[in-house]
Structure formats: C-alpha cells, structure tokens
Amino acid sequence: MRRGVVAMLFDLSMTELMLIGVVALVVIGPKDLPRALRVAGFWVKKARTLSREFQSSVDQMIREAELDEMRQELKKEFRNTIDPTGSLAEGLKPPELPKFSEADLPATPETRTLPATEVSPQEMAEPAAPETHALPVTEVSPQEIAEPATPTAGQSQSIEHDFVPPKP
Numbered sequence: 001m002r003r004g005v006v007a008m009l010f011d012l013s014m015t016e017l018m019l020i021g022v023v024a025l026v027v028i029g030p031k032d033l034p035r036a037l038r039v040a041g042f043w044v045k046k047a048r049t050l051s052r053e054f055q056s057s058v059d060q061m062i063r064e065a066e067l068d069e070m071r072q073e074l075k076k077e078f079r080n081t082i083d084p085t086g087s088l089a090e091g092l093k094p095p096e097l098p099k100f101s102e103a104d105l106p107a108t109p110e111t112r113t114l115p116a117t118e119v120s121p122q123e124m125a126e127p128a129a130p131e132t133h134a135l136p137v138t139e140v141s142p143q144e145i146a147e148p149a150t151p152t153a154g155q156s157q158s159i160e161h162d163f164v165p166p167k168p
Contacts, residue, residue: 028036
C-alpha cells in the first residue's frame with residue numbers, strides 16, 4: 001500500500017475512481033446515472049451474496065472432511081487403547097457354522113397322504129345351498145302406513161312432544 005493513498009477495491013486509487021465516475025457521467029448522462037448506479041449496486045449485492053454462500057459451502061465441506069478424519073483417528077486410538085492385541089474382537093466374533101452338502105443331510109421322511117372321503121360327481125358339481133333364516137313377512141296396507149295405529153287399552157294415551165310452536 002502506498003503511503004497517503006487509501007487502497008480501494010481491486011487496488012484502485014482515488015484518482016482512478018474519479019476518472020471512472022467522470023466517464024460514466026459523460027457516457028450515461030446525469031439523468032440516467034442514479035438508475036444505473038442502483039442497477040450496478042443490485043448486481044454487486046447479488047454477487048456478494050453468491051460469493052458468501054459459496055464460501056460457506058466450502059467451509060462446511062472442509063469441516064465435514066476434518067470431522068471424518070478426526071473420527072477415523074479416534075476409532076483407531078480407541079481400538080488401540082481398549083484392545084491392542086485384537087484378542088477381544090476375535091473373541092466376540094460369532095463361530096463359523098459348518099457347511100453341509102446334500103449327502104450329509106438325513107434322508108427325507110416319506111410323505112403320508114390322508115385318505116380322501118368319497119364324494120359323488122353330482123355333489124361336486126352342485127354347491128351346497130346356504131342356510132337361510134327368513135323372518136315372517138307381514139303385509140301392510142297403504143292405509144296403515146298413512147294412519148298411525150291407535151293405542152290399545154293397555155297402552156298409554158298421552159304422547160309427549162319436544163316441539164314447542166312459536167308464539168304468534
């Protein structure tokens with residue numbers, strides 16, 4: 001950095017920035033310069049956001065790689081501390097089972113068949129009729145449907161209603 005000069009973005013000095021500003025003012029014009037600066041600011045903001053996201057993704061990948069590396073080292077140290085000779089791990093392995101061939105297996109027992117009951121061809125062709133329990137049918141005339149039955153001497157004459165007619 002030079003003494004007395006402030007270093008800016010991309011190592012541009014103050015005089016270089018002023019030259020860029022004067023050229024932009026002449027080329028774009030004073031009327032459209034604020035809009036052009038807003039658009040440029042928007043795109044710079046987007047570029048910074050993308051750069052920040054990319055940098056955070058790279059940092060995350062580095063941390064994960066370091067964690068995996070540390071995890072492998074810890075596993076190795078743990079095995080060396082707990083079981084340095086490997087005899088404990090060998091003792092915990094399940095035993096190997098012998099492999100049998102067809103000749104080593106016992107002979108299969110003979111299959112027994114149950115005696116079949118004799119069924120006539122006519123019984124096989126006709127399925128059994130399902131059992132039905134029919135209720136007795138009583139005929140009702142249209143008058144009985146339209147007029148409710150009057151109570152008999154043993155039944156109560158009073159009928160209670162929950163409906164209350166509105167007041168006039």
